[in-house]
Amino acid sequence: MEERGGIVVIPSRITTKHPRKTDCHTYKERHLVENLFLKLKNNRRFATRYEKKALYFHAVVCLACILI
Template structure:
């Protein structure tokens, strides 16, 4: 049960991140650019 609670949190984070079109469609060609935008999107969600 404890693992299920953590899994739900992680899946919810991915759901929020996929609301950003650039993340959902993997718009960036370079992995470093993609990771950078994922970090920016996560920061925006954290500041919300």
């Protein structure tokens, strides 16, 4: 991933011989975003994406975020 210009965010396991360095702040932000998507997927309209137009889907996302 690093060869392609990506940043490693997930920390390596404790038992690895060569642990990689991770940024705890970036990892916390990533975790918050993942949890938001998990909560958003509880709403059926978001998970199945009934709205095919981007504007309507954006409205559903905004409404779901307000409800969370």
